[in-house]
Amino acid sequence: MSRxxxxxxxxxxxxxxxxxxxSACGSSGGTNNNTKPNTASDYSYGTIPAASSxxxxxxxxxxxEDVGAQPNWIMPLTPAANSSVYDQYQFQYLxxxxxxxxxxxxxxxxxxxxxxxxxxxxxxxxxxxxxxKLNGKYTWSDGQKVTSxxxxxxxxxxxxxVKESPANMGNYTPGQFPDNVTAVSAPDDxxxxxxxxxxxxxxxxxxxxxxxxxxxxxxxxxxxSDNGSMLDYTQPANAKAIYDYLSAASKKLDTYQTxxxxxxxxxxxxxxxxxxxxxxxxxxxxxxxxxEGKPNIAEIDELAYTSPTAEFNDLQSGKLDFGYVKxxxxxxxxxxxxxxxxxxxxxxxxxxxxxFNFKNTTGGWDKAISQLYVRQAFAHxxxxxAEIKGVFKGLAAPAYGPLGVVPKSPYxxxxxxxxxxxxxxxxxxxxxxxxxxxxxxxxxTTCTSPGTAANQCGAGIVKGQNLNFTMFYTSTPKSxxxxxxxxxxxxxxxxxxxxxxxxxxxxIVTNESVVSTPKNDNNWGMADFGGFTESIYPSTINLFNTxxxxxxxxxxxxxxxxxxxxxxxxxDSNALKNEITAVDADLPGLFQPNEDRVYAWSPKxxxxxxxxxxxxxxxxxxxxxxxxx
Amino acid sequence: MSETNTPAVSTETETETARxxxxxxxxxxxxxxxxxxxxxxxxxxxxxSTAAWKLxxxxxxxxxxxxxxxxxxxxxxxxxxxGPVFYHSNQETTDLLNTDGAPGAGHPLGTDSNGFDIxxxxxxxxxxxxxxxxxxxxxxxxxxxxxGAVAGLLGGxxxxxxxxIVDILLSLPFLLVVLIISQRYGANTWxxxxxxxxFSWLVPARLIRGEVLTLKVRDFVSAARVMGxxxxxxxxxxxxxxxxxxxxxxxxxxxxxxxxALAALGYLNFGVRYPNTDWGSQLGDAQSNLSNGYWxxxxxxxxxxxLVVMAFNFIGDGLRDxxxxxxxxR
Numbered sequence: 001m002s003r004x005x006x007x008x009x010x011x012x013x014x015x016x017x018x019x020x021x022x023s024a025c026g027s028s029g030g031t032n033n034n035t036k037p038n039t040a041s042d043y044s045y046g047t048i049p050a051a052s053s054x055x056x057x058x059x060x061x062x063x064x065e066d067v068g069a070q071p072n073w074i075m076p077l078t079p080a081a082n083s084s085v086y087d088q089y090q091f092q093y094l095x096x097x098x099x100x101x102x103x104x105x106x107x108x109x110x111x112x113x114x115x116x117x118x119x120x121x122x123x124x125x126x127x128x129x130x131x132x133k134l135n136g137k138y139t140w141s142d143g144q145k146v147t148s149x150x151x152x153x154x155x156x157x158x159x160x161x162v163k164e165s166p167a168n169m170g171n172y173t174p175g176q177f178p179d180n181v182t183a184v185s186a187p188d189d190x191x192x193x194x195x196x197x198x199x200x201x202x203x204x205x206x207x208x209x210x211x212x213x214x215x216x217x218x219x220x221x222x223x224x225s226d227n228g229s230m231l232d233y234t235q236p237a238n239a240k241a242i243y244d245y246l247s248a249a250s251k252k253l254d255t256y257q258t259x260x261x262x263x264x265x266x267x268x269x270x271x272x273x274x275x276x277x278x279x280x281x282x283x284x285x286x287x288x289x290x291x292e293g294k295p296n297i298a299e300i301d302e303l304a305y306t307s308p309t310a311e312f313n314d315l316q317s318g319k320l321d322f323g324y325v326k327x328x329x330x331x332x333x334x335x336x337x338x339x340x341x342x343x344x345x346x347x348x349x350x351x352x353x354x355x356f357n358f359k360n361t362t363g364g365w366d367k368a369i370s371q372l373y374v375r376q377a378f379a380h381x382x383x384x385x386a387e388i389k390g391v392f393k394g395l396a397a398p399a400y401g402p403l404g405v406v407p408k409s410p411y412x413x414x415x416x417x418x419x420x421x422x423x424x425x426x427x428x429x430x431x432x433x434x435x436x437x438x439x440x441x442x443x444x445t446t447c448t449s450p451g452t453a454a455n456q457c458g459a460g461i462v463k464g465q466n467l468n469f470t471m472f473y474t475s476t477p478k479s480x481x482x483x484x485x486x487x488x489x490x491x492x493x494x495x496x497x498x499x500x501x502x503x504x505x506x507x508i509v510t511n512e513s514v515v516s517t518p519k520n521d522n523n524w525g526m527a528d529f530g531g532f533t534e535s536i537y538p539s540t541i542n543l544f545n546t547x548x549x550x551x552x553x554x555x556x557x558x559x560x561x562x563x564x565x566x567x568x569x570x571x572d573s574n575a576l577k578n579e580i581t582a583v584d585a586d587l588p589g590l591f592q593p594n595e596d597r598v599y600a601w602s603p604k605x606x607x608x609x610x611x612x613x614x615x616x617x618x619x620x621x622x623x624x625x626x627x628x629x
Numbered sequence: 630m631s632e633t634n635t636p637a638v639s640t641e642t643e644t645e646t647a648r649x650x651x652x653x654x655x656x657x658x659x660x661x662x663x664x665x666x667x668x669x670x671x672x673x674x675x676x677x678s679t680a681a682w683k684l685x686x687x688x689x690x691x692x693x694x695x696x697x698x699x700x701x702x703x704x705x706x707x708x709x710x711x712g713p714v715f716y717h718s719n720q721e722t723t724d725l726l727n728t729d730g731a732p733g734a735g736h737p738l739g740t741d742s743n744g745f746d747i748x749x750x751x752x753x754x755x756x757x758x759x760x761x762x763x764x765x766x767x768x769x770x771x772x773x774x775x776x777g778a779v780a781g782l783l784g785g786x787x788x789x790x791x792x793x794i795v796d797i798l799l800s801l802p803f804l805l806v807v808l809i810i811s812q813r814y815g816a817n818t819w820x821x822x823x824x825x826x827x828f829s830w831l832v833p834a835r836l837i838r839g840e841v842l843t844l845k846v847r848d849f850v851s852a853a854r855v856m857g858x859x860x861x862x863x864x865x866x867x868x869x870x871x872x873x874x875x876x877x878x879x880x881x882x883x884x885x886x887x888x889x890a891l892a893a894l895g896y897l898n899f900g901v902r903y904p905n906t907d908w909g910s911q912l913g914d915a916q917s918n919l920s921n922g923y924w925x926x927x928x929x930x931x932x933x934x935x936l937v938v939m940a941f942n943f944i945g946d947g948l949r950d951x952x953x954x955x956x957x958x959r
Contacts (some may be wrong), residue, residue: 188941257846307916308917309916309917309920310916312917312920313920328917328921329920329921330916330919331729331922331923332920332921332922386725386726387725388876389725390724390725390726390727390728390730390744391724442721475898478742478914478917482723482725482728482742483742485723485743485903486723486725486743487720488720488903488904489723489743489903489904490722490723492721492722493722499902500902500903501816502898502902503812519927548888551822
């Protein structure tokens with residue numbers, strides 16, 4: 001997932017990560033752990049120590065890749081099937097930086113110190129033309145400056161990619177970027193202008209469109225074969241040939257470490273090894289890095305794991321210098337601390353959810369789940385309070401929509417702070433019985449009053465239809481399984497039987513998606529891979545609008561589409577709040593607690609507090625880290 | 630009783646008249662009685678099948694480990710199926726406010742990560758594990774017995790083909806194949822029974838083939854063939870009954886193996902899902918649970934699994950010793 005500002009699928013991480021939330025407190029063993037951990041009012045756990053001044057240059061940093069979400073796409077134009085925060089933020093961004101960088105530490109804001117520009121784009125009087133001034137801070141590893149041509153190169157390749165297939169870019173939505181761009185230009189090496197076909201909200205443009213931009217080295221990549229000459233990438237035919245070449249190279253995992261393409265970087269590190277069996281990767285410092293920070297650490301080894309516990313064991317043994325702690329191992333945080341490890345956690349700016357499949361026609365599921373009252377009944381069967389306490393051991397914040405209680409955003413509507421569908425089996429049952437369903441607790445609930453009247457089941461639902469379905473969820477971390485099992489148990493109390501199936505994060509993102517794998521539409525009713533990170537301007541465009549590139553359940557509501565459109569085009573500060581409020585009520589999925597992302601690192605590893613805080617938002621900034629004496 | 634080269638169930642001799650020719654043969658099949666004829670032993674005293682059965686039972690009961698195995702198995706069968714009648718626990722509704730609870734009042738062995746009572750969980754998990762183990766073993770044994778008998782009896786190209794198929798399938802990593810199939814088709818009780826059963830018949834097939842190869846050259850088989858017995862009749866009336874000792878012994882080990890395979894699947898998160906459970910699934914989080922100090926989520930179910938598998942192995946050993954005349958004097 002990618003798009004840094006756009007929402008990127010957070011992968012299991014998020015989601016599951018929820019799991020991470022573990023806790024703190026935890027005594028190790030032998031006792032029940034449902035005591036509330038020592039979280040702060042912002043639901044953070046632990047503190048980040050101040051940067052040490054005892055810098056020891058060099059060394060190898062061992063960090064952990066997330067389980068089941070190993071990076072498998074290196075080119076910074078990422079297809080939907082490969083898109084994840086783990087791939088983009090923690091793999092690609094080490095080598096290629098985004099034009100606009102966010103967050104700022106753990107705060108959902110722009111970090112211009114790491115950006116290639118010093119300010120927001122300026123907007124023309126007619127509101128359609130946006131001008132971006134580069135700050136000249138970044139240089140390619142072969143010595144050439146990052147210029148406006150590299151931005152345009154990325155833009156033309158983006159166009160070529162989505163023209164070939166919309167699935168070639170995870171953040172693409174037909175009609176939006178780059179379809180809505182009528183003109184681009186590079187008046188000079190440090191200036192880029194984009195002209196759109198309509199007036200757009202500048203914050204939306206920045207947060208949703210420009211946030212995707214990752215300049216690519218035109219002088220090295222604008223070719224269609226290994227030894228080919230440089231092509232004019234502004235020509236569509238050339239752009240396509242270049243994209244096909246780069247895309248093919250990105251698919252060849254076994255050449256990542258040898259392909260000279262991937263050695264031209266503007267980020268602090270470049271790849272030196274990739275294990276095609278495990279997804280583990282090594283990076284070495286880019287000695288010509290000119291951006292923010294300094295890659296003091298000579299090498300970064302990203303290690304792959306098959307379970308959170310295996311990763312945690314390496315943290316405990318000291319094999320890992322920096323790694324995550326998932327809820328599976330929450331009760332052992334104390335052991336890490338006693339080893340001197342620093343432990344810090346904070347909810348990320350994003351959300352976790354399990355989403356409905358509105359395209360599954362098996363047994364009339366699509367008709368049933370299209371009824372808002374059915375989704376509301378489902379929502380009443382999710383007990384967030386119990387999940388936070390029993391699953392996340394207190395290290396999670398409530399979230400009733402795409403914007404949770406924390407982190408705070410100026411766009412969070414008041415309605416998002418209280419649960420519109422508090423846990424209540426009786427309320428769920430009442431919603432169904434009042435709409436023509438005969439509820440059989442621990443049996444099979446069926447529609448006994450089909451029709452479209454207010455007290456009937458609804459359009460397309462036939463007599464005798466049940467609400468049973470199949471749910472896929474990511475097998476790690478354990479917290480997702482706990483939540484899904486609890487949800488299935490609650491559904492069973494009102495006669496809805498769920499067939500639970502697990503898979504890896506990468507498989508669920510790809511297979512349980514009406515966008516990427518429509519042939520599976522009739523195989524699943526709900527799915528849960530985790531969630532998404534949010535843009536600084538947290539519109540749900542691409543997520544819940546009709547045809548959105550990440551609208552994996554195929555949700556469609558004309559009213560919400562209009563509100564999302566307003567968030568995109570209107571400068572009304574309430575437009576986005578109205579959209580978020582509508583999403584909360586529409587229930588395109590069931591939103592889950594926003595768990596802390598807990599990280600632990602060696603006492604010998606130090607750096608700026610912001611860089612460590614950013615890890616809770618899935619960002620890796622090892623160029624700010626170093627080992628100490 | 631004549632001593633044989635195979636673990637025959639029993640031996641008896643009789644004279645059979647076929648096509649007008651008096652043929653004296655040795656028949657090793659209490660389960661395949663031929664038309665009554667005067668019993669004239671050419672290899673020892675005549676012994677009734679009932680006596681053989683009693684002898685087998687007697688030998689089995691002399692094996693203390695086997696008897697202990699039976700006792701353990703009976704205990705767990707009663708524990709799993711009758712236990713829930715006397716020990717009530719809610720195994721359908723999770724209790725997230727009481728997850729990972731240590732043993733104490735109300736939950737003598739604590740609760741698991743979903744808040745389910747551990748003792749009740751072991752009971753219903755045991756039902757699933759034992760049922761899947763038994764059913765999968767029966768399927769594997771039936772397939773393997775028929776496959777091996779056909780291969781052994783027919784011989785030649787058919788035998789070579791059938792056994793090369795077995796060789797090829799044996800070369801595939803069993804767990805990997807089962808994992809892929811269970812992932813593709815889902816892990817429910819019947820699915821796992823079929824998956825484990827269909828991929829566990831290879832060893833029985835080899836065993837039975839070997840048994841049939843020794844049986845088919847015996848006089849009673851030749852006699853049956855000379856009398857016009859079809860291959861089907863030979864297999865079902867003569868060969869399989871005479872190999873039943875091997876089959877029965879093997880099935881006990883098959884059950885143990887199936888339970889262990891199911892445990893492995895469950896441990897790897899491919900076991901049955903809510904509302905069902907099995908012992909392997911309960912052990913699935915053993916690694917983190919143990920390091921977290923939640924011993925009650927690992928040891929009780931782990932001990933139950935070990936004891937049941939051990940019991941089947943004891944029983945299998947006992948049966949083997951009891952039915953194999955060469956081993957009875959040990």
